[in-house]
Amino acid sequence: MLMKEYRICMPLTVEEYRIGQLYMISKHCCEQSDGGEGVEVVRNEPDMHPEHGAGQLTEKRIYLSSKLPSWAKAFVPRIFYVTEKAWNFYPYTITEYSASFIPKFSIRIETRFEDNNGNNDRVFGDTPTPAENVSFLDILSDPIPEKHYKESEDLSRWRSSKTNRGPLEIGWKDHHKPIMCSYKRVHCSFEVYGFQTRTEDFVHRSIKDILLVAHRQAVAWLDEWHGLSLDEVREYEGKMQEKTNSKVKSGQCNTVPQVPSRPGFFRSFSVTDEQSLKKRGMTTAASSASSVPHGRHNSTPE
Secondary structure: OEEEEEEEEEOOOHHHHHHHHHHHHHHHHHHOOEOOEEEEEEEEEEEEEOOOEEEEEEEEEEEOHHHOOHHHHOOOOOOOEEEEEEEEEOOEEEEEEEOOOOOOEEEEEEEEEEOOOOOOOOOOOOOOOOHHHEEEEOOOOOOOOHHHOOHHHOOOOOOOOOOOOOOOOOOHHHOOOOOEEEEEEEEEEEOEOOOHHHHHHHHHHHHHHHHHHHHHHHHHOHHHHOOOOHHHHHHHHHHHHHHHHHHHHHHHHOOOOOOOOOOHHHOOOOOOOHHHHHHOOOOEOOOOOOOOOOOOOOOOOO
């Protein structure tokens, strides 16, 4: 299992980002959904936790076959999705990812939001993450994939007319007010011999890109969501979910065949079928932890 902690600062307050996060995730998912790929929302409902209190549970299917690296496409179905479950107890969230037909694969992301510049080494209340596993991401200067660049989301050129913030300059995290940090502790596990290191490294590279793009957008779109109430942003979220689901489903209906045959490798393969794995020369580590969040009995990274 590969664990890393990401820290992403933004020129916002934690209270502001409660609205901005919901707006950004909804709009981002809709923008990234087309042609049968993207994010389908399966459920979005209130939830209650004995420790964290009232929150929201969402479950999504993320279709992304075309976004896989070439070495991974060789052994997954053409219509491939990852299940995301997110428990939002703001300012604390838990997000988990799984793929039913891939053995021992899981991603777990814990997130805490605080009004500081990323200087809290004990934000999760336990042993600090080793320094070599902590990565500070800069939404101003860190590079993002060229295909995701938009001049309107370039924070060196951005300015908010509603709040009079921006543009950001080098060193902005040392003096900007307000400032907050999104702390994300990411555990990635793919315990299949021969693929573990490559897959876990790929996942962390992908997560880094997603975090940079999403947090840049949350800031760049500030004037679109600033001033909205929680009820108003939830209404917007519902409308965007309907639109996003429609885009994903319409693209899949135009795909022929809808359920393509899998490569021979997967015809008799199941997550729990250890004998099938051994016959193919693969071994798995001990069963990974339950997909239910720690402490429970029943989060585009968020």
